[in-house]
Structure formats: C-alpha cells, structure tokens
Amino acid sequence: MVGDVAVGGHAPISVQSMTVTRTADVEGTLQQVYELAMAGADIVRCTCNEVEAAEGLARIVPRSPVPIVADIHHQYRMALAALEAGVHCLRLNPGNIRKPEHIRTVAAEARDRLVPIRIGVNGGSLHPDLYRKHGDRVTPEAMVESALTEIGYFAEVGFDLVKISVKASSVPLMIDAYRQLAEATDHPLHLGVTEAGPPPAGLIKSTAGIATLLAEGIGDTIRYSLTADPVAEARAGRQLLESMGLRERRNVDLIACPSCGRAEIDVVAVAEEAMAAFADREIPLQVAVMGCVVNGPGEARDADLGIAAGRGRGHLFVGGRNAAVVAEDEMVDALVEWAELIHAEGPEAALSRVDTEKAEREASRDRERLLTEQGDDVDDASSRIESIRRRTS
Numbered sequence: 480m481v482g483d484v485a486v487g488g489h490a491p492i493s494v495q496s497m498t499v500t501r502t503a504d505v506e507g508t509l510q511q512v513y514e515l516a517m518a519g520a521d522i523v524r525c526t527c528n529e530v531e532a533a534e535g536l537a538r539i540v541p542r543s544p545v546p547i548v549a550d551i552h553h554q555y556r557m558a559l560a561a562l563e564a565g566v567h568c569l570r571l572n573p574g575n576i577r578k579p580e581h582i583r584t585v586a587a588e589a590r591d592r593l594v595p596i597r598i599g600v601n602g603g604s605l606h607p608d609l610y611r612k613h614g615d616r617v618t619p620e621a622m623v624e625s626a627l628t629e630i631g632y633f634a635e636v637g638f639d640l641v642k643i644s645v646k647a648s649s650v651p652l653m654i655d656a657y658r659q660l661a662e663a664t665d666h667p668l669h670l671g672v673t674e675a676g677p678p679p680a681g682l683i684k685s686t687a688g689i690a691t692l693l694a695e696g697i698g699d700t701i702r703y704s705l706t707a708d709p710v711a712e713a714r715a716g717r718q719l720l721e722s723m724g725l726r727e728r729r730n731v732d733l734i735a736c737p738s739c740g741r742a743e744i745d746v747v748a749v750a751e752e753a754m755a756a757f758a759d760r761e762i763p764l765q766v767a768v769m770g771c772v773v774n775g776p777g778e779a780r781d782a783d784l785g786i787a788a789g790r791g792r793g794h795l796f797v798g799g800r801n802a803a804v805v806a807e808d809e810m811v812d813a814l815v816e817w818a819e820l821i822h823a824e825g826p827e828a829a830l831s832r833v834d835t836e837k838a839e840r841e842a843s844r845d846r847e848r849l850l851t852e853q854g855d856d857v858d859d860a861s862s863r864i865e866s867i868r869r870r871t872s
C-alpha cells in the first residue's frame with residue numbers, strides 16, 4: 480500500500496507523476512498535486528532535497544488528495560526527515576545513497592512506520608562498482624544486481640515493503656532489465672523510461688517501453704518521464720492504461736477520422752477543439768469527430784456519440800443513430816452538451832428528446848448530395864488508374 484493505493488498483486492495498475500515545484504513552496508506544490516490528480520495521477524512524488532522540503536512535506540501530506548512519495552537522492556538524512564513528515568512512500572536511488580549502514584538505518588525506520596520504499600535504479604546513476612564490474616557499461620544485469628543488492632540490505636533489518644524500478648533512457652535496455660527483474664523477484668515493479676524527453680518523441684519512447692512490458696504482464700505502477708508539464712505525464716499514463724483496457728475509462732476517449740478528400744471540415748482543427756473542450760471532464764464516453772456524413776457515422780458506429788460534417792452542417796449521432804443537425808460552428812458545443820446529457824441520463828433518454836427520423840432524413844439528404852457532387856470515388860482514383868492503364872498498355 481502506498482497510502483490508500485494498493486500496488487502489486489491484482490491491484491489496478493496505478494499512474495504516478497512528479498511535481499516540478501520547490502517542495503518548500505507548499506501552496507504551489509499542492510496546487511500541482513491537485514492538477515496531477517485531476518489529470519489521472521494516483522500517486523505523486525515530490526523531491527525532498529533539503530530540510531525546507533521535508534518541512535513542506537509535513538504540510539503537504541495531510542492536505543494532498545493522493546499519496547505522496549518523497550524522492551531522495553544523496554542524503555539519507557532527508558529520507559529520515561521525509562518519514563518524519565509522514566510521507567506514504569520513499570524513493571531511494573541505490574546509486575546515490577551507497578553506505579550500507581545508511582541504507583539499513585532508513586529501511587529500519589521505514590519498517591517501524593510501515594512505509595514502503597521504491598528502489599529506484601537508474602541507468603544513468605548506477606553504482607560505480609557495478610558499472611566497472613559489468614565492463615564499464617550499463618547493462619540490464621548490472622541494473623538488476625543493483626536492485627537485488629539493495630533488497631539484501633533491507634532484508635538484513637527485516638524490511639520488505641519494496642517496489643522496484645530499473646529505468647533507462649534506452650527503451651530496449653529498460654525492457655530487458657525489467658524482464659530480468661520480473662524473473663528475479665516478486666516485488667511490485669514501477670515502470671518507466673527515464674529522461675524520455677519532450678513529446679512527441681518522449682511519449683513514443685515511454686509508450687513503447689511501458690506498453691511492451693504491460694502487455695507481457697510485467698509492471699504494477701507506471702510513470703511517463705516527459706520534458707513537459709507534468710500534467711501531460713499524468714494524462715498520458717492514464718490514457719495508456721485506459722487504451723490497453725487496464726483501467727476503466729474516466730475521461731472522454733476522442734476518436735477522429737484521419738480526414739481525406741471527402742472531408743467537409745478541417746477535421747484536425749475540430750478534433751483539437753473538441754479535445755480542449757472535453758479536457759479532463761470526467762465523462763467516460765467514446766466521442767467521434769468525422770469529416771463527412773458519407774462514411775463518418777458508419778465508420779464510427781461503435782462510438783457512444785459522434786458528429787459528422789455535411790454541407791455546412793454537423794450531423795450528430797448517438798450509438799450509430801442520427802440524433803440532431805447543428806450548425807458547423809456549433810459542432811463542438813453540441814458534442815459537449817450531448818456528452819453531458821448522455822452521461823447523466825443515458826443514450827435512450829437523450830434520444831427520446833429529439834426527432835431521430837427527421838435527423839436521419841437530413842443526414843441522408845446531405846449524404847446523397849455529397850455523393851452526387853463528389854461521386855463514389857472522391858479521390859477519382861478509378862478514372863486515374865484507368866487512364867494510366869490506357870497509356871501504358
């Protein structure tokens with residue numbers, strides 16, 4: 480347990496993120512903790528790098544909406560101070576706190592307080608002895624050995640409330656390290672690609688590493704380490720778990736067609752506008768933005784709600800059924816309004832308020848007109864191919 484969040488076993492995979500404020504700035508840090516929790520973080524880590532940070536944690540922990548982990552790097556005394564502040568978990572980097580007696584002291588104090596510790600091995604700050612032993616390279620074996628050595632120190636004082644991470648900025652390296660670690664121990668694992676960088680590359684690297692392992696059944700809690708607003712980290716973590724079916728949907732899952740020659744609107748702009756309008760609203764529906772009424776409603780028939788453009792209008796559909804026609808510049812407002820209605824009252828109740836037959840007639844009319852104007856093959860590929868064949872035969 481990290482506070483009231485279970486980690487490991489059959490517990491849901493949890494999302495973590497980290498504040499970027501000075502922890503001594505209690506109000507600023509708390510505000511960010513709340514933003515991260517809103518965006519999907521189940522657990523938030525704060526640095527505890529100075530006495531003022533530990534004092535800040537003593538004020539932050541009781542007011543936080545989620546459990547707080549104190550991040551400890553070089554000073555074991557900061558770990559003791561964080562425990563005194565009442566944090567729900569510590570993160571220790573074995574490459575930075577190296578004296579066995581210091582490690583044992585922290586573990587014994589955590590044991591007495593029933594506070595778990597994450598052993599956070601980091602490829603970039605591996606213990607120098609291990610680095611040398613493994614050929615002056617960071618290897619999966621060296622990272623796993625670092626974690627197991629730390630567990631050994633903990634065991635000497637009878638402490639085993641442990642979760643482990645073996646992060647690296649190289650995706651193949653971290654995948655190998657976690658696979659080996661999962662073979663070597665049953666402790667819960669915290670997954671992440673460290674220093675993944677700014678989005679989109681950072682998102683892609685993190686997703687590649689974390690999702691690969693989760694799909695193999697490895698991992699109990701995750702963090703995206705992005706060079707970005709940490710809210711983006713929390714949101715990405717939550718979205719990954721929802722998209723893999725590992726957590727229930729909490730926010731809108733916005734799908735949109737990729738657009739093509741048939742598109743009657745700027746699909747990218749409308750989809751972005753819709754993303755911003757839904758943001759972190761807790762509406763667990765799949766919502767579709769489709770560029771044309773010719774194919775849109777059919778292609779997105781499994782969405783809870785969607786809108787497809789046709790001749791200056793938006794055709795709103797619910798569960799594949801046409802529901803209403805709205806002006807093109809009101810499409811996003813209508814989506815938000817209908818999403819709230821469906822979420823509150825259910826799709827049938829929402830549909831009972833409108834004339835679905837009329838909406839279907841209007842959609843058919845626009846579909847027919849577009850087909851008449853554009854033809855069956857909007858990109859005119861068939862006639863081009865015929866012409867190529869004529870010229871080359």
Ligand code: SF4
Nearest residue numbers: 736739742770771775
């Ligand atoms: S929904 Fe329409 S605009 Fe979007 S990709 Fe399909 S055919 Fe093209």
